Amino acid sequence: MFIEWMIFSLHSCDIKFIMFIDWMMLMFISVVMFISSMVMIYSKEYMMMDLKKKYFIMILMMFVISMILMIISPNIISIILGWDGLGLISYCLIIYYQNMYSYNSGMLTLLINRIGDVMLLMMIFMMLNLGSWNLLFYSFNNKMFIMMFLIMLMTKSAQVPFSMWLPAAMAAPTPVSSLVHSSTLVTAGIFLLMRFNKIFLLNSMSIIIMFFGLMTMLIASINALMEFDFKKIIAFSTLSQLGLMMLMLSLGMTNYVFFHLISHAMFKSLLFLCSGVMIHYMNSMQDIRYMGNLINETPLVVLYFNFSNLSLCGFPFLSGFYSKDLLYEMMLISNLNKLTYYMLYLCIMLTMMYSIRLTYYLIFNLNMFNSLSMKFDSFLMNTSMCLLFYMSIIFGSMINWLLFSSLMLSIIDLNIKFNLYLMMLLSSSMMLIMKIIYIDYKLFFYNLINLLSMFLYLLKISLYNNFNLLKFSQLLMNINDLSWNEYYGSFMMKFILNKINLMTFSLYINKFMLMILMFIYFIMGIYLFLYLYSLNKTL
Template sequence: MGICLIYFFLFLFLSLVFFVSSVLLLLLDLVYFLEFELLTINSSMVLFTVLLDWMSLMFMSFVLFISSMVIYYSDEYMSGDSYLDRFILLVVMFVLSMMLLIISPNLISILLGWDGLGLVSYCLVIYYQNVKSFNAGMLTALTNRIGDVALLMSIAWMLNFGSWNYIFYLEELKNSKSMMIISVMVILAALTKSAQIPFSSWLPAAMAAPTPVSSLVHSSTLVTAGVYLLIRFNFSFNDVMMFNLLFISSMTMFMSGLGANFEFDLKKIIALSTLSQLGLMMSILALGSYKLAFFHLLTHALFKALLFMCAGNVIHNLVNCQDIRYMGNLISSMPLTCAFLNISNLSLCGLPFLSGFYSKDLIVEVMSMNYLNLYIYLIFYLSIGLTVCYSFRLVYYTCVGDLNYVSLNNLFEGSYVMLKGMAGLIFLVIIMGSVLSWLMFFTPYSIILPLLMKIMTLLMIFMGIWIGYELSKFSLNYLNLSNKFLNLSSFLASMWNMPYMSTFGMNFYPIIMGSYYYKSLDQGWTEFYGSQKIYSLLVKNSSNMQVIFNNNIKFFFILMIMWLMFVLFIY
């Protein structure tokens, strides 16, 4: 039995155990807080703490289930790799880091999981070892370091409380200055990890990783760590923090949805859709509904993992071609993959009664119930419309439109292991939304709105379908368009020039300044007054001393005569 199958069965079994335990804890309303004493030095105990409640167990069961399917899928996807075992072990380390983060009520152990995710994600992004991968890996690592430093600073501030178990202090010390600073630092850490504006550029760049990794990263691990941390910390946020978080996340949601409509890389479109959904989770969290954010986090994990697995199968069959303009009419050659792709796409759009609908529709209706301004109301619905728009554009280019690939192709569905991995998720993508809504909300939500507001989501979905279809036909005549439209589309596709700002913008002026200082200081004044000056003085002095050492008997006699003259002169 290969390493893939061992971890597949292990993770699948643990996922089932955790899910059953989560449901039991939810029904019995229990929370287990476990403390393990690692060592005691001078009456100071070093403890390892674990928080087991329905939320952490439920999330762990989802992470493990998706990981098991992704590892099974990787067995065939990465079959050409000489070091498959190393790849699988990296994925397992990635999952274990996420587990540590989920069960930690303590900022120190959270940092271990947090940094574990950052380090392993860097190793996975640079896995293919080319220049593009190295650049993407460095951008990912350095952007996430900002959040890591913020988390370290919050750990330092928590010294004021005498313990790092933040779970004890969230509500009691909500209005203390220290807790406010810690909360701001935690929000900053979550913004970098979940790639919100202005740290968004690393998420599409991280698509340089192998597709199974992308499937894991974008569904249930790395990017969701920030949202999960905010869900845990949500009791300590005040109105100002919530307002800023709401503005940033809503702008991210809109920006990524708009950008995905002008992108042609299959994986980047799905990455931008992840960014849009993360913005949705963050914004409903900022409106105060942390349970809804968690609900959408779980349903989103399922259909996003499946979406990436379908994309991986398509890329695999097209011999590593990721440009959607080359695809088309795949429904005739890869019918099952296209069926999975369409179901997960419709779930992403929030089509009734797939899993995405239950969380997304509830989020939008709860937002509609709140007393908010027009900006938030419009940006939520526009983002929903844009999601449907790029989803149907993707379907048009891949499944329905004309095939623009090479004439001599070998497109067929012979990858049975990958198909089985995807089939393991499809059932949950369809039913899990309703199951979770029955489990998580004991009292059913009854939201009463006027007819127009109630059907606004459906109107936006149909409008998005129409615009997505028209945009696809419009984009096919891409070369005949005016330069203004090309400039606008490149601006929107590049996420409002954010990748340039966070790479070129951060490096250009410091490098120019560095070269200036190198010339004027390092090779200039410091050389003149520093090492070269010391060297010239030493040479000059040593040459003077050399004259004395070469003529030491003469100097001795001259000094003796001078001394005698001095004695005679005095006396």
């Protein structure tokens, strides 16, 4: 169903606001609404002691509205409303706690997202000669346009060269991380890629999309295994799932990816909300090495956390199992080369490993940090988490029954199917062996671990450019606002006007000058009288 609203028409160019209503849009909006309502309830108690909590809720609401604006429209002109709204409001949310780390993270996020915005504007100008910006009706054969579109989607969904802003955005409050990095901001790019998937497949871009997806999966999984910041681990796991979705979109599996997208949003937002409660209890400590023994202190939250973690691993009959297994099965029966298979299996192993590592640190680790003093029962936070918990258990099977009961049934060899579970078992045992191995052996691989945990130096490169840009902007400020430019610009005009004013004032004070002026006025009056008299005579 298309609803069009013509804003204005210039020659043959119609600038319209288009709403495209189909099952995918309605389902995604309902998921976004549900998760954002849970986050609103959660943040009512989470931000209870905050002075600017009304401002926080308002920004969160604006964020959800701009997301909805982006979902409902296939038109680039109206996509830009939601697209820019998401970028700017996410910046406001990241710098909410005003400190140096937040400002750096916010600036990094904003600058990387600006790359995508510039691509979007260039696409708008390139489509000007077509007379419409409705992408659904066109099948382009223009590589430059498609590359711009791909870069725009990759910046928003944090694929590999542009992925450093996602862990940096953890500087935001936890409800924001839950909303932004599970269901809304990072899935915006994936959603648009699903919408306009046929354009990419027509231009045979699937290999490039597959490469970026695989790289994102691999690097994010390795980083999640090396990281100690609680929220960053969950952010990296989101990143690896986004990589998986990109990979599957390169094979043209739009509906399956959409299914994984919405089921992933449910359990990932629950993971974030649980992490928020735990960090609350731990006196705002985010390092997982300080955590541990939480099963005795907060059994309910740990239960929620473990279930969502197992769902992320694809544990049978939880929400993640239905979507993830379906994706892997569809990939196994598609025509792919061996390297991609091996990489995928490696990523499955790594997912299991970082999930087990996180669970180990939270539950079995010895706690050296007195957190009992912070413990309190929070009704609203528990309510929102409980609802998400139910959804992360039943949602997968429910949507599977709704979407895929009549679509396609994949029947594959039991041995191939068993490979997946073998990988999971292998990764669990590897995690135990790594725990038992003596620390000297770990130090032997110190340089490799350092290289991998630095995101292959992507963090350094991003921050270096960021620093250079800030220095350049300081130079501009020094030249413009604090130097001669300011003097010759705004002050010069004021200076000249003051001088003219003083001159006229001095003329009126001087008696001799007044006499001369009176004489000039007298002569001018006589001339005017004579001119009018001669004019009257001729008439």
